[in-house]
Structures are given as C-alpha cells and as structure tokens.
Amino acid sequence: MDNMEFTSSYSIKGIFREILRYKTGVFSLLIFAILILMSIYAYLRMPYEKAKELWNDSQAWLKYPRNAIPTWLAFFSGKNLPKNIYLKEPKEEIISDNPKVIRYTYNIDYTYDDFPSEFNIFLNSSFKENPPNLKIYWINPYGDRILLAEKTQRADKDIFYIGNEFSIEQKFTDYYKEKLGFYPTFPITIMKGLFGDIETQQVKKGTYRLEIEVQFGDKSDTIQIEPIIYGKVYGVAGTDHLRRPLELGILYGTPIDLAFGLGASLSITIIQLILATISGWYGGWVDNIIQRLTEIYMLLPFLPLMIMISLFYKLTIWQLLIVLIILSIFGSGIKTQRAMVLQVKTLPYIEAAKTYGASNMRIVFLYIIPKILPPVIPGLIISIPAYIFLEAILSLFGVLDPTEPTLGRIIEEAFQNGALYKGFYYWVIEPSLIIVLLAVSFALLGFVIDRIVNPRLKEV
Structure with missing residues (x-):
C-alpha cells in the first residue's frame, strides 16, 4: 500500500473550492450561511444575557397568548383563527x-x-x-x-x-x-x-x-x-405554556447548540490529534501510557456518566462542554489517527527533517499533523451533530440548567407540558426540525469532504 494513499494533497483552501463543485456541499454551506446570519441577527437584536433574562421572566409575557399556533400554520386550518x-x-x-x-x-x-x-x-x-x-x-x-x-x-x-x-x-x-x-x-x-x-x-x-x-x-x-x-395565533413560531414566543428561544437556542457542537467537536478532535501524533511519534512508554488510557476511556459508559454528573451538579451548557471534553480526551479516534502517524513517520521528508536536526515538536506540529489533518476533518464535521443531539438528550432527561434557552430545553418543556397530547405539534416540531437540519447539513458536508480527501471515494 502506498504510504500516501490515506492522505490528501488538498489544502484547506483547496478543499473549500472542491466543496463548491458538489450540490450537497453547496446546500450545506447555504444552510450554514443562513444559521450564521440568524445568529448575527439575534445578537445584534439583543445581547444573549438580556435574552436569557427575558426568556425566564414570566411577567414579561403576560400580554401574549398562551399556546398560540404560528401564523403560517393557521393558513392550513381553513379557519380565520383569532389574533390578539x-x-x-x-x-x-x-x-x-x-x-x-x-x-x-x-x-x-x-x-x-x-x-x-x-x-x-x-x-x-x-x-x-x-x-x-x-x-x-x-x-x-x-x-x-x-x-x-x-x-x-x-x-x-x-x-x-x-x-x-x-x-x-x-x-x-x-x-x-x-x-x-x-x-x-x-x-x-x-x-x-x-x-x-x-x-x-x-x-x-x-x-x-x-x-x-x-x-x-x-x-x-x-x-x-x-x-x-x-387569540390562538401568534408570530412565526407560536408561543408556549408560559406565553413566551418560541422564535426567541429558537433564535438564541440555535447558535448556542451550534457553538456547543462545534466547540466540543473541534476541541476533542484537536486534543486527540495531538495525543495520537505524540503517541505514534515517540512510541515506547509514552505510546504505552496513552494507549492504555485510551482503552480505559473506551470502556467507560459515556452517556450514564454524563447524566450522573449533570444530575448531581446541575451543569450549565458551557460547564457540560468542559466535562464532555475531559471525558472524551482519550477517545477511539486516537487509535485511528495513531495508525496514520505511524505511516507518515516513515516518509522520506520526515527522515530528511530528522537529518537536518529538526526538533521533535517541530516535526510533530509542522510536518506530521498538517499531513494527517485533511483526512481527520470529515470525522470532525460529522461528529458535530452527535454533540448537538447529546445536549438535546440531556435536556430531555431534565439534568441541565433549566434557565438556558436551548433547542433541547424547548423540546423537554414541550414534553413536560403534554404538547403532543394537547395538539401543540409545532412546539416539538420546530426545534426538532432545526436540530435535524443541523445534523443533515453537517453530515452532507462531512461526506463531501471525505469524498474529496479520500482518493478511493473520489474514484467511485
């Protein structure tokens, strides 16, 4: 097998140009552009802390209708439903x-x-x-x-x-x-x-x-x-049991969940990449310690641990992000990336770097990591939805901070108040649709990038 087979000659800039050649890639970038513009609009409209305070102020919404359906949904009812x-x-x-x-x-x-x-x-x-x-x-x-x-x-x-x-x-x-x-x-x-x-x-x-x-x-x-x-109709997203307009929760919850998923995936991937490179490059007792820790981490029941910690300490979403990174430092990705490092370290340009006296840190960070980074990017992107779903799951279990306006929290409150039983389907569907849209967009983008950086998939 050619040692260069698993790597790609594309730079980050080159990968972006290649993405624009695929319809799925353009679709994903379009969704991301909409979400970014939505996030910018939200924070220009109102600072997050003020929006959070307003979201949790029940007195601020007394003049809004309770459990009102969205205006666009009223068109499908066939009736002229009352407004305030x-x-x-x-x-x-x-x-x-x-x-x-x-x-x-x-x-x-x-x-x-x-x-x-x-x-x-x-x-x-x-x-x-x-x-x-x-x-x-x-x-x-x-x-x-x-x-x-x-x-x-x-x-x-x-x-x-x-x-x-x-x-x-x-x-x-x-x-x-x-x-x-x-x-x-x-x-x-x-x-x-x-x-x-x-x-x-x-x-x-x-x-x-x-x-x-x-x-x-x-x-x-x-x-x-x-x-x-x-009335029984209000706004573009309707209202909940506390009369709060759901567009406010969705508008601020989407960038929070997006930031959580990106932050978790990026941090965990970078840390694992560095540890895998150090493990594969140094070998010996350093490699042995990192691999044994990785195997121990792989045996830990991840989700039950997250639920238990969140339940005991009532974590905010940002504290949850720190705990998530700590529990995922020695993940299974280290073994995959270590295998790539073992192939790259035998390449001629690495031998040349050692010959002219390049330090170990210089070889690790300037020669090896940039070489194995392109094949790692698809996994980084595809893992983002998993962390967004994790926030939603923990919110559904009711173990996160109830004052945080996230998509998962909106869904959890909908279930707690019998939204589906009472016919308030929009209350569940709207935040769920945003989560699914995020997941599909990242998945499609990950598949496109994997096709670009993986020569075998590119030939298919």
Whole structure:
C-alpha cells in the first residue's frame, strides 16, 4: 500500500473550492450561511444575557397568548383563527362628579371563526387612599347588557382574569337558561358566553361592546385600562405554556447548540490529534501510557456518566462542554489517527527533517499533523451533530440548567407540558426540525469532504 494513499494533497483552501463543485456541499454551506446570519441577527437584536433574562421572566409575557399556533400554520386550518385584540382609545363618559365615576366604552368588531383563548384586563392606577371600584359590563350583538363582575382594584397595578372567574361562568349559564327556556345541556365556558351564538353554540360574529364603570375614591385619582382579548395565533413560531414566543428561544437556542457542537467537536478532535501524533511519534512508554488510557476511556459508559454528573451538579451548557471534553480526551479516534502517524513517520521528508536536526515538536506540529489533518476533518464535521443531539438528550432527561434557552430545553418543556397530547405539534416540531437540519447539513458536508480527501471515494 502506498504510504500516501490515506492522505490528501488538498489544502484547506483547496478543499473549500472542491466543496463548491458538489450540490450537497453547496446546500450545506447555504444552510450554514443562513444559521450564521440568524445568529448575527439575534445578537445584534439583543445581547444573549438580556435574552436569557427575558426568556425566564414570566411577567414579561403576560400580554401574549398562551399556546398560540404560528401564523403560517393557521393558513392550513381553513379557519380565520383569532389574533390578539388590544382594546385601546376608549370612549370616555363622565357619569358622576361626586363621587367621581367614569364609563370607558370599547367597541369590538369580532370577525373570526373561532373563540378567543382568554380575556384579561390590565389596570394601572394612581389613587390617594381608596383604590378604584370597577363594574364590568358586556353588550353582545343581541343588545343584551350583562354585568360580568364588580371588583375593587387590589394594588396600583392589577390584572382581572375574566376567563378564570367561576362567577362569570355561572352568570352566562343563567343567561343561556333564560334565553333558551331550559337549562343548557352543553357546557357554557366564559369564551362561549362572551362570543357564542345562543342557538348554534358557534361563534357569533358581529359588534360587541365592553363597558367599564370606574368609581374613584378621590377626584385626583386616575386609571389606565388595557383590556386584551387573547387569540390562538401568534408570530412565526407560536408561543408556549408560559406565553413566551418560541422564535426567541429558537433564535438564541440555535447558535448556542451550534457553538456547543462545534466547540466540543473541534476541541476533542484537536486534543486527540495531538495525543495520537505524540503517541505514534515517540512510541515506547509514552505510546504505552496513552494507549492504555485510551482503552480505559473506551470502556467507560459515556452517556450514564454524563447524566450522573449533570444530575448531581446541575451543569450549565458551557460547564457540560468542559466535562464532555475531559471525558472524551482519550477517545477511539486516537487509535485511528495513531495508525496514520505511524505511516507518515516513515516518509522520506520526515527522515530528511530528522537529518537536518529538526526538533521533535517541530516535526510533530509542522510536518506530521498538517499531513494527517485533511483526512481527520470529515470525522470532525460529522461528529458535530452527535454533540448537538447529546445536549438535546440531556435536556430531555431534565439534568441541565433549566434557565438556558436551548433547542433541547424547548423540546423537554414541550414534553413536560403534554404538547403532543394537547395538539401543540409545532412546539416539538420546530426545534426538532432545526436540530435535524443541523445534523443533515453537517453530515452532507462531512461526506463531501471525505469524498474529496479520500482518493478511493473520489474514484467511485
């Protein structure tokens, strides 16, 4: 066998030019370009630490719909699904000066084919002593005026969760009983009571009116009211159980997973390459120690060890990367690369280097490693998806930092909250699709590079 058979005459620049000759190579580079641009956009839009803090701040997402499907997915439903309706600029009418009573009226043109998901009223008031008292009325297209609730604001900033009030549900049940002439045999939810047709129990399209009468404790008291009728559609990626837009998690989780996979693969490959070269070049007791350590590492149960360490110490993804590198230093790649070193060290130019007095380190780093590097690159690239999948697996086991917005964490939270059981398929499919796309891209690129640097595959 020719000692040059396993190596390639291509430089890194030459390999890149060769990649562009293959359609799969161009496809992979295109995917990487999109991911890099997406990462740049994410970090220009908001620093990672701020995005992480925002992702874990449940109060920041209170005005977003819960478990809303992506906008593009709504096109396949065949329905005009509701979006968030933000009620602003009400008509103000002074009812009384002493005590100060103001009526705020909001008109709502409801044209959607499905019921809203929730209805909340956000309050922000300024008062001297006594907080404002509110009477909330709902006027439907039939002209019926229904008193939904009478409440006193509990603090300067407060939220009335209309959709969670059992008393309102009971009022709508009584309302349907009065209109139908008998006790309804079907369940009356608050959303159906607000926007339902009495006879068909379907959505009643038309003009609705929300009236809020506010009685202030003092004439100088003020209030800001923001009613929100929550929809079932939001954004390009939808929302999760905490109302967080999934595009934020995917936008920042993708570069994190990509950096994790690249960092792990690059670090482990370089370390193993150096150890394999030292082992093959020096031989003797140095070679013996490295090979025995490699055999011990190959016997260790890698995944159970990673799960155990992550479970005990609750590692962040970057701490996990360090542990992963330590547990993979003496991997099986050392034996493969050592075999290549043993062939390269017998080549004439190595003998010439020894003759003119080149040091061992110079021969190892300037003559041997550059020679065996091209055949190692395909393995480096193909191993990246494995490390990305490892992060996802550990996240699914729930052993990583729950505050880190990664693709694996998004999938884990989807399973924890029964996304598939409840029909929120997008919650699982979107991050999974990104992971699969990353894996396929790296795999195709690895195969192309292997074909370039491996003369036998190139002839096929």
